Amino acid sequence: MGKYEARIPTDRSYVPTHMWFRVEGGAYRVGFTAYAVRLLQDVYFLCWNVEPGSAVVAREEIGEIESSKAISTIHAPADGTLISFNQELLGDPTPINVDCYGTGWLFEFEPAGTELLTAADYLGHLEGTWDETQRMIKGQMHD
Amino acid sequence: MAHISVVLSQTRSKNPIKRHLEEEIATALLLESGTDFAVVPHIYDLYPGDTGLLYLSSVKGHIVFLSWLYPRAAHWVLDRNGIKGKSGVTLLKSLGEEEDEEDAGGEEEDHHGVGSDAIPDRHIFCLDLRAYDDPQVYVNEIRRITQEASVKFVPLAGLIQEGTRPAQFQQFTIPGKDDKGFVITGEPRAQRWYPVIDYTRCTNCLECIDFCLFGVYGTDHADKILVESQDNCKRGCPACSRVCPENAIIFPEHKMPAIAGAPGEGPGGLKIDLSRLFGAPSAIELAAKERDTELVRDGRQAVGLTVGIPKRQAGNSPGEKDDLDKLMDDLDRLEL
Numbered sequence: 001m002g003k004y005e006a007r008i009p010t011d012r013s014y015v016p017t018h019m020w021f022r023v024e025g026g027a028y029r030v031g032f033t034a035y036a037v038r039l040l041q042d043v044y045f046l047c048w049n050v051e052p053g054s055a056v057v058a059r060e061e062i063g064e065i066e067s068s069k070a071i072s073t074i075h076a077p078a079d080g081t082l083i084s085f086n087q088e089l090l091g092d093p094t095p096i097n098v099d100c101y102g103t104g105w106l107f108e109f110e111p112a113g114t115e116l117l118t119a120a121d122y123l124g125h126l127e128g129t130w131d132e133t134q135r136m137i138k139g140q141m142h143d
Numbered sequence: 144m145a146h147i148s149v150v151l152s153q154t155r156s157k158n159p160i161k162r163h164l165e166e167e168i169a170t171a172l173l174l175e176s177g178t179d180f181a182v183v184p185h186i187y188d189l190y191p192g193d194t195g196l197l198y199l200s201s202v203k204g205h206i207v208f209l210s211w212l213y214p215r216a217a218h219w220v221l222d223r224n225g226i227k228g229k230s231g232v233t234l235l236k237s238l239g240e241e242e243d244e245e246d247a248g249g250e251e252e253d254h255h256g257v258g259s260d261a262i263p264d265r266h267i268f269c270l271d272l273r274a275y276d277d278p279q280v281y282v283n284e285i286r287r288i289t290q291e292a293s294v295k296f297v298p299l300a301g302l303i304q305e306g307t308r309p310a311q312f313q314q315f316t317i318p319g320k321d322d323k324g325f326v327i328t329g330e331p332r333a334q335r336w337y338p339v340i341d342y343t344r345c346t347n348c349l350e351c352i353d354f355c356l357f358g359v360y361g362t363d364h365a366d367k368i369l370v371e372s373q374d375n376c377k378r379g380c381p382a383c384s385r386v387c388p389e390n391a392i393i394f395p396e397h398k399m400p401a402i403a404g405a406p407g408e409g410p411g412g413l414k415i416d417l418s419r420l421f422g423a424p425s426a427i428e429l430a431a432k433e434r435d436t437e438l439v440r441d442g443r444q445a446v447g448l449t450v451g452i453p454k455r456q457a458g459n460s461p462g463e464k465d466d467l468d469k470l471m472d473d474l475d476r477l478e479l
Binding site for chain 2: 030043044045047049050051053054055061064066068090092093094120
């Protein structure tokens with residue numbers, strides 16, 4: 001794996017697309033993992049292209065994020081309902097970088113019965129896909 | 144020298160490179176004579192009554208408008224907000240435009256739209272801040288436009304009376320310089336999503352009003368199409384733009400250049416798009432699917448291709464060439 005430390009707290013669940021899920025009120029609060037933020041680096045801008053309250057299907061495109069490394073599309077982590085977005089980030093997305101597991105949360109989500117990963121499962125997933133991820137990133141550098 | 148107002152519509156992004164470009168241009172222009180300079184928030188997000196729009200409405204002369212949008216998109220967002228003018232020709236390219244492409248950023252060439260109403264006799268020059276990294280490129284172009292305007296449009300510039308500017312604009316003056324600068328920013332505005340119509344292309348065929356089932360479109364007293372209820376539009380959905388036969392509907396923030404107002408024709412234009420040969424849905428199929436997604440989200444029934452589908456698709460008359468015919472003709476011309 002890479003040489004940077006990515007903290008993966010054990011008090012929440014994960015999905016393989018590098019988002020954490022934590023029960024907050026009646027729904028899950030969702031955010032990027034430190035691993036995702038490390039790859040994105042400084043986040044400059046975030047926008048959503050679905051309305052709050054929308055039902056979405058897994059991997060459906062729901063937004064876009066601009067960072068010092070890339071402009072990337074953001075996809076629904078699972079089938080479910082996007083309840084609301086973190087309004088604080090729309091004016092200034094800095095909390096994603098400074099507090100990705102806290103104030104940098106992205107949206108509230110109600111999954112439609114998705115199986116989530118434990119922190120240990122997610123770490124295992126990271127180890128297992130690191131070679132592939134490196135190839136994906138490096139491959140694009142030569143485009 | 145003719146008087147020109149330069150207005151910069153800010154990026155929403157915190158990207159330091161973009162912010163730096165804006166600051167460099169602002170610094171240079173504040174010291175320039177013959178220009179009024181103002182900074183407004185991202186133009187697309189402003190509601191009627193916002194000080195940024197009030198400022199723009201108060202400008203009666205020529206405007207150079209710098210924004211992070213395609214010039215065509217910026218022009219028609221301004222027009223929708225009642226800030227109208229003739230499209231001024233710039234020598235700068237917009238994002239993604241090749242240096243050797245002839246004048247695509249200039250006046251509309253070959254279109255036969257209904258035109259916008261009540262266009263005053265002044266020019267609006269929209270420049271795309273995404274196209275060049277060097278602030279000097281923009282400053283030089285603004286100088287060129289100012290210079291040219293002083294030759295071409297002297298009587299006009301002399302006659303136009305500037306409107307009164309609301310007192311709440313934070314105003315600053317540069318010592319030794321008569322011209323003033325304005326910064327109108329304040330709290331970040333919520334990001335909006337709605338279409339704007341390019342009336343140089345729009346033929347008032349009303350396909351869009353038939354297709355959109357969310358009440359975004361309406362007509363004015365002369366039965367001319369207009370984007371009536373902008374905020375009825377569904378965030379991220381560009382379906383009406385896909386069904387527009389003239390590619391006249393612009394969603395300035397869509398990631399497909401043809402939908403976001405890039406110069407030139409739509410996806411069926413100059414460049415060959417082979418995706419349909421490989422199984423991609425047609426623009427109409429895609430639009431119907433996008434519309435269905437939004438209908439279902441609203442708790443309504445999906446309608447597929449049964450409602451408001453453009454007539455040109457319903458019964459492709461045998462005499463008319465469709466996209467694939469055109470493609471085959473293009474391929475023939477390649478003499479492979």
